Amino acid sequence: MKLSMFADASLRAMVMLAALPPGEIRTAREVAEVIEVPVTHLSKAISRLSDFGLVEVARGRYGGAQLTAAGREASVGAVLRRLDPRSDLAECVSAEGNQCPLIADCALRSILAEAREAFYQSLDRHLIVDLPTPRQIHIMFPTIPVCTPVAAAL
Template identity: 50%
Template sequence: MKINAFADVSLRAMMVLAAAPAGGLLTTSAIADAIRTPYNHVSKAMAKLRELGMIDVERGRNGGARLSNAGRSATVGQLLRQLDPRQDLADCVAADGPCPLINECQLRAALSRAREAFYRELDGIVVASLPTTGQMTPVFAAIGLRPGL
């Protein structure tokens, strides 16, 4: 199973926010630098995370983002379900339109069950519990901060 790039960026942003000093705000730019991802990609991820209630954002000169209470308790499985809206793992298309096998396709049903099993396995992992001091120290050093773990 492979997650999409958007979900990957979103999860990495959540991990950085989880490791931020208590009460501290991080800008989208700082998060982009920390995870070495283009600002535009991180900006879109942050907008979605805000829409989902995973982060709180303060605007203004000293503004930034922090994990919300919901974000602190969100699991990887929960987030992936919300961040990857694809209904089917297979494209189910042929060169000239829909796959001719699509009616009563048992493969699509099996792939759907496998995807849900993947998410269920990740439902027990809280995103905020993932970052470690050893992992985040160099990440935060790159943006001039110390992790708050």
């Protein structure tokens, strides 16, 4: 089981943006470099997060991205539900549109859907804004002072 590369990059970008002091912005390229994701993927991720109202993008020479209030207050579960367009965890219907012959009245399909809901509910308890740890903030933004015990030990 794994997250899509797109959901993965989007979540990590949100963690990085959540670590910024209020009002600060970063370009897609800057975020991509820090979290080591190809900038083309990251640009698409930022664009989709902007469509969802989770990220605000200022265009132009001094432009960049920051989380919106909704993005800061969103839970990880809520973000992943938006990012995951698949209706089935298994290949009940493949990308080519082929359908599993057992799809009708399938217990496996319904218990996988139930388990995915348990997965999301577990993530509903955690807000994006609470994710960045002092050690990570120090890695992402060495110039931003941190003074918690964890960061001081670096």
